[in-house]
Amino acid sequence: MGVENPAEVAKFIIRSRIADPLFVYSYFSQLPDSNYSKLKYIISSSVTEACNNSVLLLGPRGCGKTAVLELVLEDLLKEHPDMISVVKLNGLLHSDNNCALKEIARQVCMEHQLQFSKMASFDENSKFLLSILRECGLAHKTIVFVLEEFDLFTEGKQRLLYSLLDAMQSVSSQAVVVGVSCRLDADQLLEKRVRSRFSHRKLLFLSSPGEDFQRLAEHILLLPMDSRLPNDFRASFNEKLLNILAGEEFKGVVDQLCYSDSTVSHLLRFLFCAVCHMDLSSGSLSIQNFKSALPSIQRQPKQEALKDCSVLQLYLLVCMKRLEVKEVELCNFNSIMKEYKSIPDSFQTCDNFARNVCLRAFEHLLQRGLVSFQDNRGQGQSTEFRPVKLLISWHELQQGLQSFPSCPVLLHKLMAREG
C-alpha cells in the first residue's frame, strides 16, 4: 500500500471530530464561566457535600444542552467513580407516572444488577424508589435523574415530578434532578407545590455566534499531532486555515449563515459540508469551500425548481402572478391562457405556443409543485377547469427569473409592470 494522501487523512480526522459531539462541546468546557462549569459545580457539590439539588437547562433545540450534560456526567464519573449513578427519562416516552416509575426501577436494577420484575405494581415501584434513595443516601452515592423534554412531564397531575422533588427535601436521600427543556417557561408550567420544591436554578444556553464561532471552528478544524500526518503538511494546513478564519469573507459567510439559525448544530452541519467540499489535490481548505457549502445548507427548493423550468413555463407563472395581482376571482388554466394570449397583443413578440403545448407545460408545473390545485374537490373535472394557486411568492419568482440563464427581457418587464 502506498502512502496515504495526507489530505485524505486530514479530511477523515476532521469529519470524525465534527461527528463526535463530546469533542465539539469539550471546547465549551475550557471556558471559565460557561454553563459547563456551572453545571459541573452544581452536580459535584451535591456529590461531595451530600446535599440535594435541582437544575433546569433551557435553550433552543440544537444548542448543546444534552451534549454539555453528557460531558459533565462523563467527567464526573471519571473523577468520582462509583459515587454517581444516572437515571435517564424522556418526556416523550415516560410522561405517564406508572411508565416513568417502571423505567426508573428498570434502570436502577440494571445498574445494580438486581432482579427486575415487569409485573411489579405502581405501589411496589414507588416503595422501591424510596428505599433505593434511602440506601444510596446512606452509602453516599448520588443518583442523578435526567429528565429530557421536561415540559412534557408537566402535563397532567405532575405526580412523578412531585415525588422526585419531594424526595429531595428529605435528609436521607442524595440526588440531583436535572431537567432539560427547550421551553423558556418550563418552570411556570409546574404546579405551585412542585415549583416551591424546585430550587429555581436555571442555566440558559444562549448561542452567540461571531468570535465565538471562529474559536469553535479553530478548535475543530486545526489538525492535531497525529502520526499519520507529516509535520510540514500539518503546519501549512493550519496556517492557511487560520488566515481564512480570521478574514473578512469568512465573517460574511458566517453572518449569512446565522441569519436564520445560530445554534451549534446548524454550524456543525455547515462545517461538515465545507470539509466535504475540500479539494484533495490542493491539500487544504480554502474560502471557496466555505462559500460553496453555504447554498447547500441554505437550500431553496423552489429556486431549484424554477431553474429547471422552460421559458414557456416561466411565462405561465408570470401570467398567474399577474392574475393574482389583478385579483381575478377564478384562476384556472383557461384564464391563464386568456392572459397569455393577451401578451402578444400588448407587446410585440412571436412567442406564441398552441394550447395543447401550454397544457402540457402546465401539467409539468403541477407535478413539479410550483402550482397546485386549490382544493381536492372536482376530481372528475379536467385539468383545464379546476382552480389553481401559486405556491411560490412574488419575491421568489423574481429571484428565479433573475438567476435564469436565458430569461427574455419581456418577462422582466411583465413582472415589473404589475409587481
Added chain:
Amino acid sequence: MPAFAALRQFPSSDPTSEAIVAVTPRKTRLISDSDAAIGSPLRKSPRFCKEGTPHSSPTANIRKCLKTSLNLSGSPQKKQLSEDFVERQNWNPRDETQRRAVNEALHVSTAQTNVVCRENEQNRILDFCKKCIKEEKAGSLYVCGCPGTGKTLSMEKVKAMLADWANEECIQYPDVLPINCTSLANMNDIFSKILEQNHSGKRRSHSTSSLQQLQNLYSQQTPGMKMILVIADELDYLITRDRAVLHDLFMLTTLPFSKCILLGVANAIDLADRFIPKLRSLNGKHMVITFCAYSKDQIINILQERLRALPYTVFQPQALELCARKVAAASGDMRKALAVCRNAIEILIGDSMLSSLDGTEDQQKSAENVSMSNQVRIDHVAAALSKVYKSPVVDTIISLPQHQQIILCSVVKLFRGGKKKDTTLGELNKYYVDVCKSTSIPPVGILELSSMCRVLDDQGILKLGQSRDDKLRRVTLKVDGADIVFALQGVRFFRNCLQ
C-alpha cells in the same frame, strides 16, 4: 425577641470583650455582625441593659450602646482584642468544611430542632390532639397554607411533642399513619391503609371494601381499640368529581365509635367547606388552621436561627433583610428564601475564586479585602434574587438569530393597537416581507418562515396552531409585547421599526 434570646444563651464571656466596639475601622462590620456575637458583650454591662428597651430594634440598641461606649474608649489594647474577636467571626469561603457547614445549615432538608415562628399553630394542633386522645374521641382537623409555609415540618414536630407528652402522662400513644396522597395509585387505597394499620393481625374479608369494613368497625363498640392518628398530606389529590373519597374519609371521624383522628394538609383554604358541605351541618364548624405565608420578620428570624449555630457570620444583615423582603413580598415561601441564600453564597464563592485567579494584590490590601469581602453582601443577594425571579425571555430574544427577531418584530407590529390577538401565517408573512424590504435584508420564503415559527413555538415565545394549509395556521404571541420591545431596543433598526 431574638436579642434577649441571645442573652440567655451566652451567659458568660470575657469581660474585656465589651470594649471591642470602640474601634472605628471595624465599626461597620461589628454593627452588622449577627446578634449572637454582639449581643453578649454589650449586655454584660448593666448600664447598657437599662438603655435597651424591649420595643426598640436590636440594631438601634447596638448603635446606642456603641455611642455610649465610644465615650469611654481609650485603651490601646482594644485593637488587638478586636482582631481576635474578628478572627473568630471571619468565615473563609474557600474553606471546604466551613462551606459545607453553611450549605448544610441553609439546606431545605436539614431538620431543625426548634421550629420558630410556628409555635402558635403547633400548640393549637397539639391541644386538639391531646383533647381527642384524652377523651378517646375521634375528630378531624384541616391544615391549609401556601407551599413552603412549614406545614409538614410542624406536623413532624407535633408528632414528636405528642410522643413526649404521652410518655409523661403515661397515656397510650396512638398509632400514627402518615400518608402522602400523591403516592396512592388508587384513591380508595387510603382506606385499606388505615385498615391495615388498625388491624394488622386480622384477616381482611374480600367481599366488602375496606371503606365498608372501616365503617362497620367504627359503628360498633370495640373495647381496647387503639386510637389512630392519620396525617394525610396533599389532600387535594383525593378530590374526584363526585368528591366521594374525601367525604367518606372525613365522615369516618363522625361515626359514633370511631377512633380515628384525622389531620388533613392541603393548599386550598376552603377545601373542607367546598367539598364537604354535609360535614358542616353534622359537626358544627370543624377546626381549620391556616398557616399564613411568612412575613419579612419571620423569614429573617428563621434564617438567623439556622445560622445561629455557626460560629462565624456569613451574611450582612442588610443582605438578609433584602432577601426576606423580596421573598415575603412575592410569596412568603421559605424554600425560596433558602434557595436565594444558597445562590448568593455560590455567587460569593464564584467571585472570590475569580479574584484569587487574578490575585495580584499586595499583602495588606489582600488581608483587608478578604475580611471585608467574605460576607455575603447586598449585591450578591440582589444577583441571586434576579436569577430566581427573572424570566429568561429577554435574554433569549436578544440572542435570537436575526430573522427570528424580525419575525417577532412583525408580530408585535401586527398586534399593536390591541384589537387583534392572533393572526395567520400568511398575514405574518406579508408583514415580515414588508419589514425585510424596509431594510435591504432579503426575506426568506414561506417554508423557512414556517419552520422558524415552529422553532419559536418550541421555545414558548409564539404559539402555532394546526391547520391543513400551512398559510392558515394561527399564530399568537405568548410573551408580553413589551418584553420584546424592551429586548430589541438595543438595535437601532428595530427601535425605529417598532416606534
